Amino acid sequence: MTDELLKWRREFPILDQTVYLISHSLGAMPKKTYERLHDYAEVWATRGVRAWAEGWWNMPVTVGDEVARIIGAGERTVVMHQNVSICQSLILSCFDPTPKRNKIVYSELNFPSVMYVYEAHARNGTLRIQTVKSDDGITVPLERMLAAIDEETLLVPFSHVLFKSAFLQDAKAITERAHEVGAMVVLDTYQSAGTVPFSVTDLKVDFATGGSVKWLCGGPGAGYLYVRPDLQQVLRPRTTGWMAHESPFAFETDLQYAPDVSRFLHGSPAIPALYAAQSGYEIINQIGVEAIRQKSMRQTARLIDLAEEAGFQVTSPKDPAQRGGTITVGHEQAAGITKELIRREFIVDYRPGAGVRISPHFYTKDEELELVIGEMKKIRDGHTFHATEKVGAAF
Numbered sequence: 360m361t362d363e364l365l366k367w368r369r370e371f372p373i374l375d376q377t378v379y380l381i382s383h384s385l386g387a388m389p390k391k392t393y394e395r396l397h398d399y400a401e402v403w404a405t406r407g408v409r410a411w412a413e414g415w416w417n418m419p420v421t422v423g424d425e426v427a428r429i430i431g432a433g434e435r436t437v438v439m440h441q442n443v444s445i446c447q448s449l450i451l452s453c454f455d456p457t458p459k460r461n462k463i464v465y466s467e468l469n470f471p472s473v474m475y476v477y478e479a480h481a482r483n484g485t486l487r488i489q490t491v492k493s494d495d496g497i498t499v500p501l502e503r504m505l506a507a508i509d510e511e512t513l514l515v516p517f518s519h520v521l522f523k524s525a526f527l528q529d530a531k532a533i534t535e536r537a538h539e540v541g542a543m544v545v546l547d548t549y550q551s552a553g554t555v556p557f558s559v560t561d562l563k564v565d566f567a568t569g570g571s572v573k574w575l576c577g578g579p580g581a582g583y584l585y586v587r588p589d590l591q592q593v594l595r596p597r598t599t600g601w602m603a604h605e606s607p608f609a610f611e612t613d614l615q616y617a618p619d620v621s622r623f624l625h626g627s628p629a630i631p632a633l634y635a636a637q638s639g640y641e642i643i644n645q646i647g648v649e650a651i652r653q654k655s656m657r658q659t660a661r662l663i664d665l666a667e668e669a670g671f672q673v674t675s676p677k678d679p680a681q682r683g684g685t686i687t688v689g690h691e692q693a694a695g696i697t698k699e700l701i702r703r704e705f706i707v708d709y710r711p712g713a714g715v716r717i718s719p720h721f722y723t724k725d726e727e728l729e730l731v732i733g734e735m736k737k738i739r740d741g742h743t744f745h746a747t748e749k750v751g752a753a754f
Contacts, residue, residue, distance in 0.1 A: 364654055364721040367642060371576075371722055377704045378727045383522075383550060383685040383718040384708050386576035391638040399634040418633045419602070419624055425640040426583045429575070429648065430548060430567060431558025435620050437585045439636075441629055443549060445598075446568035446584040447476045447516060449623060450545055452597035454513060456485045460541070462511045466491040466499040468521045473547060477516065486513070496712055497524040497674055498681070504528075505536045512542035519557070520550035520683035523713040525659075525675045527555065527683050530562050538563070549573060554655050554684035554720070556648040559585050574684065574720065576639030580632030584623055591620050600625035651721045655684045658719040658728060662686045665732040671739075674714050688735070689714035695744035696735055705731050 368374050371387040379387055402410045414421075423437035430437070440446050463477045467490045481488055491507050493499050499521070508515055515537045520527050530546055537544045543565040551557060553574030559567045567585040571577025586594075595616060601607045602624035605617045616622040643651070656679040663673050663686060672689040676682045687710075690696060697709035707717050717731060738744050 362654070362725070364646065364650065365724065367646070368722045368724075370642065374722060377706050378730055379706050380717045380719060380723065380727065380731055381706045381708055382554075382574055382576070382720040383525075383683075383716055384573060385578075386553075386573055386639060386720065387722065388578065389576055389638040389642060391641075392578065392635050395634045395638055396631065399631050415628075415630050418630060419628045420621060422581070422633045422637060422640075423583060423620075425637060425644070426552075426571075426575075427585070428644050429640065430552050430569075430585065431560050432567075432585050433560065433588065436588055436591075437583050438620050438623050439628060439633055440582045440584055440624075441580055441632075442582040443470075443547065443568050443570055444472050444476055445625075446566075446582055447473055447545065448480075449584065449596050449598040449625065450516075450566050450568075451476065451480055451514070452599075453594040456513055460511055460513050461486050462509075462513060463488045464491065464504075464507045464512050464515045464542075465517050466493060466504065466521075468493050468496070468499055468523060468526075469516070469518055470522050470547065470549070473516055473518075487511075497521075498526045498676065499528060501529050501532060504533060508533070508536045508540060508542060510540045512537065512540060514543055514545060516545035516547065518547045518550065520555065520685075522550055523674075523710055524687055525550070525683040525685040527551070527676075527681050530557065530564065534562055534564050550683055550685070553643050553648060554651055556652050563587075565590060571636040571639060575636070575643055577636030578632065578639075580629045581636035586620055586623050591622065592618055594622075596623060596625075598625060600627075602626065602628070646721055654721055655719065656682075658723060658725065659684065659686050661725070662717060662719070662728050662732065665728060666735075669732050669736045671732075671735065672714075684720070685716050685718040687713045687716050690739065692739070692744055696738050699738045699744040700731070700734060703734060705734055707731065 370389050373387050419439040423439050424434050427437040491504050534544045546564045546567040548569040552569050565587050571581040603622045605615045666688050674687040674689045693714040694709045697715050
Protein backbone atom coordinates (compact mmCIF):
# COMPACT_ATOMS: atom_id res chain seq x y z
CA MET A 360 0.00 0.00 0.00
CA THR A 361 1.31 3.45 -0.94
CA ASP A 362 1.67 5.79 2.01
CA GLU A 363 1.86 9.37 0.74
CA LEU A 364 2.77 10.69 4.17
CA LEU A 365 6.09 8.86 4.16
CA LYS A 366 7.51 11.52 1.85
CA TRP A 367 7.85 13.64 5.00
CA ARG A 368 10.36 11.24 6.54
CA ARG A 369 13.24 13.00 4.83
CA GLU A 370 12.42 16.13 6.83
CA PHE A 371 13.28 14.42 10.15
CA PRO A 372 16.95 13.48 10.65
CA ILE A 373 16.48 11.15 13.63
CA LEU A 374 14.38 8.76 11.54
CA ASP A 375 17.53 7.71 9.68
CA GLN A 376 19.08 6.45 12.90
CA THR A 377 16.27 5.03 15.03
CA VAL A 378 12.85 3.45 15.09
CA TYR A 379 11.25 6.56 16.55
CA LEU A 380 7.91 5.79 18.22
CA ILE A 381 7.74 8.39 20.96
CA SER A 382 5.91 11.34 19.41
CA HIS A 383 3.51 11.31 22.39
CA SER A 384 6.50 12.53 24.44
CA LEU A 385 8.87 14.35 22.07
CA GLY A 386 8.11 14.59 18.37
CA ALA A 387 10.98 14.25 15.93
CA MET A 388 12.71 17.51 15.01
CA PRO A 389 12.22 18.87 11.47
CA LYS A 390 15.34 19.78 9.48
CA LYS A 391 14.10 23.33 9.06
CA THR A 392 14.38 23.87 12.80
CA TYR A 393 18.15 24.17 12.28
CA GLU A 394 17.46 27.03 9.86
CA ARG A 395 14.94 28.65 12.14
CA LEU A 396 17.30 28.68 15.11
CA HIS A 397 20.06 30.02 12.86
CA ASP A 398 17.64 32.78 11.80
CA TYR A 399 17.08 33.64 15.46
CA ALA A 400 20.83 33.86 16.11
CA GLU A 401 21.39 35.90 12.96
CA VAL A 402 18.65 38.38 13.83
CA TRP A 403 20.01 38.80 17.35
CA ALA A 404 23.56 39.14 16.06
CA THR A 405 22.76 41.69 13.38
CA ARG A 406 19.71 43.57 14.61
CA GLY A 407 20.27 43.47 18.34
CA VAL A 408 17.59 45.20 20.41
CA ARG A 409 15.83 46.33 17.23
CA ALA A 410 14.63 42.73 16.80
CA TRP A 411 11.91 43.32 19.39
CA ALA A 412 10.23 45.94 17.20
CA GLU A 413 10.87 43.92 14.05
CA GLY A 414 8.87 40.87 15.07
CA TRP A 415 10.00 39.41 18.37
CA TRP A 416 7.52 41.34 20.50
CA ASN A 417 4.52 40.10 18.50
CA MET A 418 5.63 36.47 18.24
CA PRO A 419 3.51 35.15 21.15
CA VAL A 420 0.45 36.17 19.11
CA THR A 421 1.66 35.61 15.53
CA VAL A 422 2.99 32.15 16.36
CA GLY A 423 -0.21 31.53 18.31
CA ASP A 424 -2.11 32.12 15.06
CA GLU A 425 -0.25 29.16 13.53
CA VAL A 426 -1.33 26.92 16.41
CA ALA A 427 -4.89 28.24 16.05
CA ARG A 428 -5.13 26.70 12.58
CA ILE A 429 -4.32 23.27 14.02
CA ILE A 430 -6.86 23.39 16.87
CA GLY A 431 -9.72 25.03 15.00
CA ALA A 432 -9.45 28.48 16.58
CA GLY A 433 -9.72 31.93 15.07
CA GLU A 434 -6.94 34.47 14.67
CA ARG A 435 -5.84 36.32 17.80
CA THR A 436 -7.37 33.75 20.15
CA VAL A 437 -4.14 31.86 21.00
CA VAL A 438 -1.06 33.14 22.81
CA MET A 439 2.20 31.34 23.45
CA HIS A 440 3.62 30.52 26.88
CA GLN A 441 6.43 28.39 28.26
CA ASN A 442 4.28 25.45 29.33
CA VAL A 443 0.84 24.19 30.38
CA SER A 444 1.45 24.67 34.09
CA ILE A 445 1.86 28.40 33.53
CA CYS A 446 -1.27 28.47 31.36
CA GLN A 447 -3.36 26.66 33.95
CA SER A 448 -2.14 28.99 36.70
CA LEU A 449 -2.91 32.02 34.57
CA ILE A 450 -6.45 30.79 33.88
CA LEU A 451 -7.08 30.09 37.54
CA SER A 452 -5.85 33.55 38.45
CA CYS A 453 -8.83 35.03 36.57
CA PHE A 454 -11.38 33.73 39.07
CA ASP A 455 -12.58 34.48 42.59
CA PRO A 456 -14.01 31.32 44.15
CA THR A 457 -17.06 31.76 46.38
CA PRO A 458 -18.54 29.37 48.96
CA LYS A 459 -21.27 28.56 46.41
CA ARG A 460 -18.94 28.06 43.43
CA ASN A 461 -15.52 26.82 44.39
CA LYS A 462 -15.22 23.28 43.09
CA ILE A 463 -12.63 22.00 40.61
CA VAL A 464 -13.51 18.73 38.86
CA TYR A 465 -11.05 16.45 37.10
CA SER A 466 -10.31 12.75 36.86
CA GLU A 467 -7.68 10.83 38.75
CA LEU A 468 -6.08 10.11 35.37
CA ASN A 469 -5.47 13.79 34.67
CA PHE A 470 -1.88 14.79 33.98
CA PRO A 471 -0.17 15.20 37.39
CA SER A 472 1.44 18.55 36.60
CA VAL A 473 -2.02 20.02 36.00
CA MET A 474 -3.30 18.56 39.25
CA TYR A 475 -0.35 20.07 41.14
CA VAL A 476 -1.45 23.56 40.07
CA TYR A 477 -4.98 23.19 41.44
CA GLU A 478 -3.91 21.32 44.56
CA ALA A 479 -1.44 24.09 45.40
CA HIS A 480 -4.11 26.77 45.01
CA ALA A 481 -6.54 24.73 47.08
CA ARG A 482 -4.28 24.74 50.13
CA ASN A 483 -5.71 28.01 51.42
CA GLY A 484 -9.20 26.53 51.54
CA THR A 485 -10.81 28.67 48.84
CA LEU A 486 -11.05 25.77 46.38
CA ARG A 487 -12.40 22.23 46.67
CA ILE A 488 -11.20 19.49 44.35
CA GLN A 489 -13.40 16.57 43.35
CA THR A 490 -11.47 13.77 41.69
CA VAL A 491 -13.44 11.43 39.45
CA LYS A 492 -12.37 7.82 39.82
CA SER A 493 -11.48 5.39 37.06
CA ASP A 494 -12.48 1.74 37.39
CA ASP A 495 -9.77 0.31 35.15
CA GLY A 496 -6.96 2.86 35.10
CA ILE A 497 -7.57 3.27 31.36
CA THR A 498 -10.87 5.10 30.94
CA VAL A 499 -12.99 7.61 32.85
CA PRO A 500 -16.75 6.84 32.81
CA LEU A 501 -18.45 9.77 31.09
CA GLU A 502 -21.58 9.56 33.25
CA ARG A 503 -19.45 9.75 36.39
CA MET A 504 -17.60 12.78 35.06
CA LEU A 505 -20.82 14.55 34.14
CA ALA A 506 -22.42 13.78 37.50
CA ALA A 507 -19.50 15.38 39.35
CA ILE A 508 -20.02 18.69 37.52
CA ASP A 509 -22.73 20.65 39.34
CA GLU A 510 -23.80 24.19 40.26
CA GLU A 511 -20.91 24.46 42.72
CA THR A 512 -18.30 23.77 40.01
CA LEU A 513 -16.03 26.61 38.97
CA LEU A 514 -13.67 24.94 36.50
CA VAL A 515 -13.28 21.57 34.82
CA PRO A 516 -9.66 21.15 33.64
CA PHE A 517 -9.52 17.86 31.76
CA SER A 518 -7.28 16.07 29.28
CA HIS A 519 -8.72 15.52 25.83
CA VAL A 520 -6.54 12.39 25.54
CA LEU A 521 -5.25 10.73 28.72
CA PHE A 522 -1.47 10.43 28.83
CA LYS A 523 -1.40 6.95 30.42
CA SER A 524 -3.81 5.12 28.14
CA ALA A 525 -4.59 7.42 25.17
CA PHE A 526 -8.29 7.30 26.12
CA LEU A 527 -10.12 10.02 24.18
CA GLN A 528 -12.61 11.82 26.41
CA ASP A 529 -15.90 13.27 25.15
CA ALA A 530 -14.98 16.95 25.21
CA LYS A 531 -18.30 18.03 23.73
CA ALA A 532 -20.42 16.32 26.39
CA ILE A 533 -18.21 17.53 29.25
CA THR A 534 -18.25 21.10 27.96
CA GLU A 535 -22.01 21.10 27.47
CA ARG A 536 -22.56 19.82 31.02
CA ALA A 537 -20.22 22.45 32.49
CA HIS A 538 -21.97 25.26 30.64
CA GLU A 539 -25.37 23.91 31.67
CA VAL A 540 -24.50 24.52 35.34
CA GLY A 541 -22.54 27.75 34.83
CA ALA A 542 -19.03 26.27 35.05
CA MET A 543 -16.15 26.67 32.59
CA VAL A 544 -13.81 24.11 31.04
CA VAL A 545 -10.08 24.05 30.40
CA LEU A 546 -9.38 21.51 27.67
CA ASP A 547 -5.84 20.11 27.79
CA THR A 548 -5.06 19.28 24.17
CA TYR A 549 -1.42 18.31 24.66
CA GLN A 550 -2.01 14.68 23.67
CA SER A 551 -4.55 15.38 20.92
CA ALA A 552 -3.46 18.44 18.93
CA GLY A 553 -1.75 17.30 15.74
CA THR A 554 -3.08 13.75 15.78
CA VAL A 555 -6.81 14.00 16.62
CA PRO A 556 -8.94 16.46 14.61
CA PHE A 557 -11.04 18.86 16.68
CA SER A 558 -12.13 22.47 16.76
CA VAL A 559 -12.12 24.45 19.98
CA THR A 560 -14.57 26.80 18.29
CA ASP A 561 -17.06 24.03 17.49
CA LEU A 562 -16.62 22.47 20.93
CA LYS A 563 -17.28 25.91 22.48
CA VAL A 564 -14.63 25.36 25.14
CA ASP A 565 -13.74 28.34 27.30
CA PHE A 566 -10.00 27.68 27.38
CA ALA A 567 -7.64 25.21 25.79
CA THR A 568 -3.99 24.68 26.52
CA GLY A 569 -1.23 22.43 25.32
CA GLY A 570 2.32 22.37 24.07
CA SER A 571 4.47 21.74 21.02
CA VAL A 572 6.75 19.06 22.43
CA LYS A 573 4.72 16.08 21.27
CA TRP A 574 2.66 15.58 18.11
CA LEU A 575 3.34 19.11 16.85
CA CYS A 576 7.09 18.40 16.50
CA GLY A 577 7.85 21.87 17.85
CA GLY A 578 10.15 21.12 20.76
CA PRO A 579 10.03 22.35 24.38
CA GLY A 580 9.22 25.83 25.64
CA ALA A 581 6.33 26.60 23.27
CA GLY A 582 3.11 26.08 25.21
CA TYR A 583 -0.10 27.69 24.03
CA LEU A 584 -3.29 29.09 25.54
CA TYR A 585 -6.60 29.52 23.73
CA VAL A 586 -9.15 31.93 25.22
CA ARG A 587 -12.70 32.06 23.89
CA PRO A 588 -13.13 35.44 22.15
CA ASP A 589 -16.01 36.72 24.29
CA LEU A 590 -13.95 36.17 27.45
CA GLN A 591 -10.97 38.19 26.30
CA GLN A 592 -12.26 41.56 27.49
CA VAL A 593 -14.02 40.21 30.56
CA LEU A 594 -11.37 38.32 32.51
CA ARG A 595 -8.50 39.97 34.39
CA PRO A 596 -5.65 37.52 35.07
CA ARG A 597 -3.64 38.01 38.25
CA THR A 598 -0.78 35.99 36.84
CA THR A 599 0.40 38.78 34.62
CA GLY A 600 3.24 41.03 33.48
CA TRP A 601 4.11 43.87 31.19
CA MET A 602 3.12 42.12 27.95
CA ALA A 603 -0.48 42.10 29.22
CA HIS A 604 -0.54 45.91 29.45
CA GLU A 605 -2.31 47.91 26.74
CA SER A 606 0.73 50.25 26.55
CA PRO A 607 3.66 48.23 27.89
CA PHE A 608 6.31 50.74 26.84
CA ALA A 609 4.59 53.58 28.67
CA PHE A 610 5.96 51.93 31.85
CA GLU A 611 2.96 53.07 33.84
CA THR A 612 2.78 51.91 37.44
CA ASP A 613 -0.89 50.86 37.13
CA LEU A 614 -1.86 47.86 35.04
CA GLN A 615 -4.30 48.60 32.23
CA TYR A 616 -5.09 45.33 30.50
CA ALA A 617 -4.77 45.03 26.74
CA PRO A 618 -8.21 44.84 25.08
CA ASP A 619 -7.50 41.55 23.30
CA VAL A 620 -5.87 38.16 23.84
CA SER A 621 -2.59 39.90 24.71
CA ARG A 622 -3.93 40.45 28.23
CA PHE A 623 -3.32 36.73 28.76
CA LEU A 624 0.42 37.19 28.36
CA HIS A 625 2.80 38.06 31.21
CA GLY A 626 6.58 38.56 31.13
CA SER A 627 9.00 38.51 28.22
CA PRO A 628 8.54 35.46 25.95
CA ALA A 629 10.95 32.61 25.19
CA ILE A 630 11.80 33.76 21.68
CA PRO A 631 14.18 30.88 20.70
CA ALA A 632 11.46 28.32 21.50
CA LEU A 633 8.98 30.18 19.30
CA TYR A 634 11.42 30.15 16.40
CA ALA A 635 12.02 26.42 16.88
CA ALA A 636 8.34 25.49 17.07
CA GLN A 637 7.18 26.92 13.75
CA SER A 638 8.63 24.26 11.43
CA GLY A 639 6.52 21.55 13.04
CA TYR A 640 3.35 23.66 12.83
CA GLU A 641 3.92 24.27 9.13
CA ILE A 642 4.23 20.56 8.39
CA ILE A 643 1.16 19.62 10.43
CA ASN A 644 -0.89 22.31 8.67
CA GLN A 645 0.35 21.21 5.24
CA ILE A 646 -0.56 17.58 5.85
CA GLY A 647 -3.80 18.25 7.72
CA VAL A 648 -4.78 16.60 10.98
CA GLU A 649 -7.54 14.55 9.27
CA ALA A 650 -4.97 12.72 7.14
CA ILE A 651 -2.73 12.18 10.18
CA ARG A 652 -5.68 10.77 12.14
CA GLN A 653 -6.61 8.25 9.43
CA LYS A 654 -3.08 6.86 9.36
CA SER A 655 -2.86 6.93 13.16
CA MET A 656 -6.03 4.87 13.62
CA ARG A 657 -4.82 2.31 11.10
CA GLN A 658 -1.35 1.99 12.61
CA THR A 659 -2.45 1.91 16.26
CA ALA A 660 -4.98 -0.81 15.38
CA ARG A 661 -2.16 -2.79 13.78
CA LEU A 662 0.02 -2.28 16.85
CA ILE A 663 -2.73 -3.66 19.07
CA ASP A 664 -3.05 -6.76 16.90
CA LEU A 665 0.70 -7.31 16.83
CA ALA A 666 1.08 -6.85 20.60
CA GLU A 667 -1.74 -9.24 21.44
CA GLU A 668 -0.49 -11.81 18.95
CA ALA A 669 2.87 -11.61 20.77
CA GLY A 670 1.17 -12.27 24.11
CA PHE A 671 1.32 -8.74 25.53
CA GLN A 672 -1.51 -7.00 27.34
CA VAL A 673 -2.68 -3.79 25.66
CA THR A 674 -3.74 -1.14 28.17
CA SER A 675 -5.27 1.32 25.69
CA PRO A 676 -8.87 1.38 24.41
CA LYS A 677 -9.52 -1.02 21.52
CA ASP A 678 -12.17 1.23 19.95
CA PRO A 679 -10.36 3.71 17.66
CA ALA A 680 -13.06 6.32 18.33
CA GLN A 681 -12.02 6.28 22.00
CA ARG A 682 -8.27 6.24 21.38
CA GLY A 683 -5.69 8.91 20.65
CA GLY A 684 -2.42 8.23 18.85
CA THR A 685 -0.64 6.08 21.45
CA ILE A 686 -0.74 2.41 22.38
CA THR A 687 0.31 1.30 25.86
CA VAL A 688 1.54 -2.23 26.44
CA GLY A 689 1.58 -3.68 29.93
CA HIS A 690 4.14 -6.11 31.35
CA GLU A 691 5.53 -6.61 34.85
CA GLN A 692 8.98 -5.69 33.53
CA ALA A 693 7.78 -2.91 31.22
CA ALA A 694 10.35 -0.43 32.58
CA GLY A 695 13.24 -2.82 31.98
CA ILE A 696 11.98 -3.76 28.52
CA THR A 697 11.72 -0.07 27.67
CA LYS A 698 15.30 0.64 28.71
CA GLU A 699 16.55 -2.26 26.62
CA LEU A 700 14.49 -1.12 23.62
CA ILE A 701 16.04 2.34 23.83
CA ARG A 702 19.52 0.83 24.05
CA ARG A 703 18.74 -0.93 20.78
CA GLU A 704 17.57 2.35 19.13
CA PHE A 705 13.86 1.65 19.44
CA ILE A 706 12.75 4.91 21.02
CA VAL A 707 9.66 4.51 23.22
CA ASP A 708 8.99 5.27 26.87
CA TYR A 709 7.47 3.84 30.05
CA ARG A 710 5.02 5.26 32.56
CA PRO A 711 3.96 3.67 35.87
CA GLY A 712 0.49 2.21 35.74
CA ALA A 713 0.54 2.22 31.96
CA GLY A 714 3.48 0.24 30.62
CA VAL A 715 5.44 0.77 27.42
CA ARG A 716 4.03 3.71 25.44
CA ILE A 717 4.35 3.43 21.65
CA SER A 718 3.18 6.06 19.20
CA PRO A 719 3.42 6.02 15.43
CA HIS A 720 3.07 9.38 13.68
CA PHE A 721 2.64 10.45 10.05
CA TYR A 722 6.31 9.67 9.38
CA THR A 723 6.18 6.08 10.70
CA LYS A 724 6.62 3.10 8.35
CA ASP A 725 4.29 0.14 8.75
CA GLU A 726 7.25 -2.22 9.05
CA GLU A 727 8.47 -0.29 12.09
CA LEU A 728 5.39 -1.46 13.97
CA GLU A 729 6.34 -5.08 13.39
CA LEU A 730 9.95 -4.36 14.26
CA VAL A 731 9.20 -2.82 17.67
CA ILE A 732 6.77 -5.52 18.81
CA GLY A 733 9.13 -8.18 17.51
CA GLU A 734 11.99 -6.64 19.47
CA MET A 735 9.86 -6.46 22.63
CA LYS A 736 9.06 -10.14 22.26
CA LYS A 737 12.76 -11.01 21.86
CA ILE A 738 13.66 -9.01 24.96
CA ARG A 739 10.86 -10.55 27.01
CA ASP A 740 11.40 -14.15 25.91
CA GLY A 741 15.16 -13.93 26.14
CA HIS A 742 15.05 -12.11 29.51
CA THR A 743 17.57 -9.66 28.07
CA PHE A 744 16.43 -6.83 30.29
CA HIS A 745 17.55 -5.77 33.71
CA ALA A 746 14.86 -6.01 36.37
CA THR A 747 14.11 -2.46 37.35
CA GLU A 748 11.95 -0.52 39.72
CA LYS A 749 8.34 0.01 38.70
CA VAL A 750 8.29 3.74 39.33
CA GLY A 751 9.54 6.60 37.26
CA ALA A 752 10.15 7.02 33.57
CA ALA A 753 12.57 4.94 31.55
CA PHE A 754 14.73 8.01 30.92
